[in-house]
Each structure stands twice: as structure tokens, then as C-alpha cells.
Amino acid sequence: MSCYLVELYTPNAAWQALPAAQRLQFLAAIGEGLGPLSSLGIELLSLAETDSAIAQASPRQFLGIWRFPTPQARDALLAAIDASGWYHYFAHMNAASGTGAVDAHLAALAAV
Template sequence: MSCYLVELYTPNATWQALPAAQRQQFLSAIGQGLGQLSSLGIELLSLAPTDAAIAQASPHQFLGIWRFPDPQARDALLAAIEASGWYRYFAHVNAASGTGTVDAHLAALAAA
């Protein structure tokens, strides 16, 4: 069963205070790690700035959307993100789910 992860994040004051060379060094290491994810069946769907012009827009500046073959692959990515030091530099929120259907979702909403 596929599962999904949506990340929302914004650079924090610690990131903004980091010299440009250290930012680049950190991001280079992140880029190298991203290149290894496909071997785990992890599929990157999008890494992009968020659109602030939509109704009810998130205040976060960036988003990542991922698809995984199983929760273990998702948890491996989340562990790697934490180990990288990412959360030290970005205000970050994660949302994860499995694959859902309209009928099951509407039923869950009705029961909430």
C-alpha cells in the first residue's frame, strides 16, 4: 500500500543567520542524500515554493510531497531528515497518510 508525506517548511532565524557558504554546504549534503532515495522506492512528487495567492494558503514558504511504497520507507526518510539537522534550520510540519478513497474519506468526516 502506498503512503504519502507532505512537508511544509519555512527557513528560521538560525538558517537566515548562517553564512552563504555553510548554507551551500548543508544543501549539497541534502542533495546527495536525495539522489539515493529512489533505490528505496521513494518517489519525490514535488519540492517547490508554496503559492501564497490561494484561499486559505499555508503560511509556510515551501513544500515537499512524497510517495512511498510502505510506511517503513517513509519512516526512513523522516529519520534521515531529522539526522541531517534539517529541523534546526526550518520551521517544519509533516502530514502523512496512506492511500484513501472519496467514500472512505467522506465517511471518516461524517464520523468525526
Template sequence: MAHYLAELYTPKPAWQALDAAGRQAFFEAIGAGMAALSALGVEAIALGETDATKMHPAPYRFFAIWSFPDNAALDALLQGIAASGWHDYFDTINASGPGTDLPGHLAQLAASR
């Protein structure tokens, strides 16, 4: 069953203090780790900057939406993100789980307490 992850993140002061060379080195390390994750079926669906002009905007500056063939691949990405030092530089919130269709989701909502 396919799993999904929606990340919201915003830079911390440590990121803002990092110079261009430090940021580039960090991005190179992130890129190097993505090859192994891609082999597991990890797919970035969309990444970008949030639009604060939309109704009910998130208090985070950036977003990423990921797709995974299973929970193990999702866990591999989360572990890779943590190991990279990402959370030292970005305040992050995650929402993840298996995907369903609209009728399935409406049934989840109807059953919620």
C-alpha cells in the same frame, strides 16, 4: 499500500544567518542522502514555494509532497530529515499517512467524531 507525506516549512533565523557556502554544503549532504532513500522507493512528487494569494494560505513558505511504497520508507525519510539537521534550519509541519481514493476518504470523514 502507498503512503504520502505533505511537508510545510519556513526558514528559521539559523538558515537566514547561514552563508552561501554553508547552505551549499548542507544541500550537498541532503543530496548525498537521497540516493539511499530513492532505493527504498521514496519519491518527491512536487516541491515548491507556497502561494500566499490562494484562499486559506498556510503560514509556511515552502512545501514538499512525497510518495512512499510503505510506512517504513516514509519513516526512513523522516529519520533522514531529522538526522540531516533540517529542523535546526526550518520550522516544519508534517501530514502523513496511507492514501485512499475519494470514496474512501469520504467514508473516513463520515466516521470521524
């Protein structure tokens, strides 16, 4: 069963205070770390700026959408993100779930 992770994030004051050369060095290390993820079955579906022109738009500036073969693979990515120092530089929010279906989702909504 696949599971998913959606990240929403915005650079914070610590990122904005970081000199450009250090930003590039940090991002290069992040980019290098993304390479081996496919060997774990981790799929990057999107890394992009969010669209602020839609109804009920997120106030976060960027998003990441991932698919994983197992919750353990998801947790490995989350641990790597934490270890990288990412959360020091970005106001970050995660949402995770398994694969869902409309009928089960509507039933869950009705139950709350």
C-alpha cells in the same frame, strides 16, 4: 499500499544567520542524500515554493510531497531528515497518510 508525506517548512532565524557558504554546503549534502532514495522506492513528487495567492494558503514558504511503497520507507526518510539537522534550520510541519478514496474519506468526516 502507497503512503504519502507532505512537508511544509519555512527558513528560521538559525538558517537566516548561517553564512551563505555554509548554507550551500548544507544544501549540497541534502542533495547528495536524495540520490539513493529511489532505490528504496521513494518517489519525490514535488519540492517547491508554496503559492501564497490561493485561498486558505499555508503560511509556510516551501513544500515537499513524497510517495512511499511502505510506512517503513517513509519513516526511513523522516529519520534521515532529522539526522541531517534540517529541523534546526526550518520551521517544519509534516502530514502523512496512506492512499485514500473519496467514499472512505467522506465516511471518516461524517464519523467525527
